Amino acid sequence: MRIEKIINNNIVSALDIDGKEIIVIGRGIGFGARPGKEIAEDKVSKVYHLDNQKSMDQFKELLVNLPLEHLQVSTEIINYAKSVLNRSLNQNIYITLTDHINFAIHRFKQKIDFSNPLLSEIKTFYKEEYLIGEYAIALIERKVGVKLPVDEAGSIALHIVNAELNSAMRDTIGITNLIRDVVKLVKEHFSRELNETSLNYQQFISHLRFLSQRIVAREPSNYLDEGFSHAISKMYPYEYECSFKIRDYILETYHYQLVDEEIACLAIHIKRLGV
Known part of the structure; x- marks a missing residue:
């Protein structure tokens, strides 16, 4: 690897064997260096590959004045999240999360406190991610010496x-x-709380996550079985009535029309909640 550009004393950009730009970090790797110089392998601690040049340019701009330990702790959090969730994460998280953590630490040092208005929902709907957020603030305290408030666990999640x-x-x-509003509608329809620790509740939230993602992205439904909806409406009329309220809310608020099969699936999940 040969240096293309010095970003700061600890970070440089280079080209990989395919001629694509990469970010290389290592303690003192950019100090006294110049473009074209070969990078010693024993000085490299991490290499970043981003998906496109726009993201790469944004990353480089972020890194210019970024303390190295902020990048390192963010990377460790991302690696931990990948291992725990066993899911792929968009590469832009190296930009967004690193920038957020850097700003959160700066705010803390300036004694500026921001609350997270969605903290309760994040704890409930994204349990795995919130636990990673708690791990993150503990890691930041250990590595950087800054104890961020619990709201930041929600923001990181x-x-x-x-x-x-x-x-x-x-x-x-x-x-x-x-998701919050749909859960509230179900609680109000049945005039009772839901067991948030139950497997059926978690499956309901998981279903709402995928449904909500499709609604926000304006993706059409691929349900085709009209007979299924009719059968569910007869089997679970009260739950189906609740699903119709959800349909009306989504249509009014998001201008998205749920098809009958989606309404029926909601009714099944609501039935499993045991309300």
């Missing part, structure tokens, strides 16, 4: 969800709000 869904943050927030 939302960045991870965003990378899982491969969507814009505003869409991820929209999905979270949609």
